[in-house]
Amino acid sequence: MSTYKVLEIKQSVFENNDRQANLLREELKKNKTFLLNLMSSPGSGKTTTVLRTIEALKDEMRIGILEADIDSVVDADIVAQTGTKVIQLHTGGMCHLDADMTRQGLSGMGTDGLDFVILENVGNLVCPAEFDTGASKNAMILSVPEGDDKPLKYPLMFSIVDVLLINKMDAIGIFNFNLEAVKERVKKINPNIKIIPITATTGEGIDRWADWLRTEVKKWNGK
């Protein structure tokens, strides 16, 4: 005969991950490693932007890349060709990364001596928004072909990021994309957000992006 016992848990589902993420953030702060969580839909230009970012900053800081994007198996290879430290995370088909998986990726790579790590998150605008990875700052890419109504459809993602890159500006003439309307919609959800239009393929606007990163990395690493 068995007796049943009710055990109260009363815990918000994201609490466990939030705790892990805060712990990781503190450790990264101590180790003077700035972690950027880069999110977007598949194909918005994360990998292209990562390559441009490496190019712009590799002479000033030691950079590492965590590749979690599942829509492309070649991402890590392409990045490795630049001579940058890179690790491919195997998310097992998961739609997002949590703080635990991020920690595993970082320790697999070894962050000692790295000033700046970019995490290319899984291409998805829903789940990554709900899971804090432990990153120092969160960035998102919205590309012009995706349309200017995305902030209305995915408000949570736009509300949690510190910076928004609007990529594929070279295509703005082809698509019906109202940059001012996007800025207005995004600022309504997130008044403190920084918005930078870029064209990752040509490098247009990358200087402003690199400036923002330089400042944030210095602030974080206390240099």
Add this chain to the structure above:
Amino acid sequence: MHELGVVIEVIKTVEDFAKKNGVTKIDTLVLQIGELSSMIPKYVEACYPAAVDGTLLQETKLKIEIMPGNAICKNCNKVFNLIENNNRCPRCGSQDREILSGKEFMIKEIIAC
């Protein structure tokens, strides 16, 4: 699917809790999901078997309690259900309101045996 990742997170948390509390067998897991949460109960139910496969919760039943999406009208103080009333106060028609409940996604309790 959005729900699967989140449910896997839930299972991890419950396994953790069970370990800490010396629970070796769980009969039922009770979740609370708000009407205004991004989690859809029927999708949570649909991906639950895959999420518990091979875990301590493999044989555990799932029970979901729905929490109402209620708000208080800032104009006339009436408390009302947002979904039934189309986000508008049924007394004065105002859309100026404060959400009281319905956004939660909680692990309420487990029934251990």
